[in-house]
Amino acid sequence: MACQTEDIMKKVVGVTWIRSFEDDKDGTQAYRPETYEFPPARGREGWRFEEDGTLTKQAIAPTDGYISQRGKWNFYTQKGKPILDIILEIVQEDIDKKQDEKVQKLKYEVISASDSIFFVRPMDEN
Numbered sequence: 001m002a003c004q005t006e007d008i009m010k011k012v013v014g015v016t017w018i019r020s021f022e023d024d025k026d027g028t029q030a031y032r033p034e035t036y037e038f039p040p041a042r043g044r045e046g047w048r049f050e051e052d053g054t055l056t057k058q059a060i061a062p063t064d065g066y067i068s069q070r071g072k073w074n075f076y077t078q079k080g081k082p083i084l085d086i087i088l089e090i091v092q093e094d095i096d097k098k099q100d101e102k103v104q105k106l107k108y109e110v111i112s113a114s115d116s117i118f119f120v121r122p123m124d125e126n
Contacts (some may be wrong), residue, residue, distance in 0.1 A: 005082050005084050006076050011113040018046040018058075020117070028111050031118040047086075057088055075110070082110040084120060 016034040021041075023030035038044065043066075046047065051108040057063035057069040069089035086106040 004009065005077055008082055008110055008113045009075055011115060012118060013049045013051050016046055016048040016058075017118050019044045023117060028119045028121045031120070036116070055086065069094075082112050084108040085121070117125075 006056050017031035018034050018036070018038065018121055020030045020032040020036070020038065021044075022039065025034070032038070034046065036088070041062065043060040044058075045060060048056045048058075048123040050056075053074065054071050055071050055073045057071060058071055061067040068087045073087075076083055076085075076091045084107070086108075089102065107123040109123055111119035111121055113119070
């Protein structure tokens with residue numbers, strides 16, 4: 001199964017993946033490379049995974065612009081399924097927040113990855 005995870009990493013790392021909600025199906029989220037010609041939308045989030053385990057998330061800002069969030073990612077297998085864990089740093093002005101509230105943890109099952117489309121399914125943190 002490690003080979004499957006390595007194959008996914010080769011396709012995903014070093015590419016900026018933009019949410020293609022038009023391609024979502026059966027509870028999955030679809031992402032396409034930023035070079036894809038998307039139809040008009042009110043905003044699209046995206047990810048860029050780097051080889052060193054860091055990532056940048058392009059998120060929609062409250063003012064309808066975009067903000068970038070930094071984080072870390074990890075691909076591995078769990079019960080025979082490829083899994084993507086993401087930890088995002090949350091930039092906050094409230095210094096009274098606890099340290100563990102300053103990160104967002106996300107977990108996805110990787111359904112498939114090719115040069116043209118990347119499918120993931122959100123998982124519960126447990």
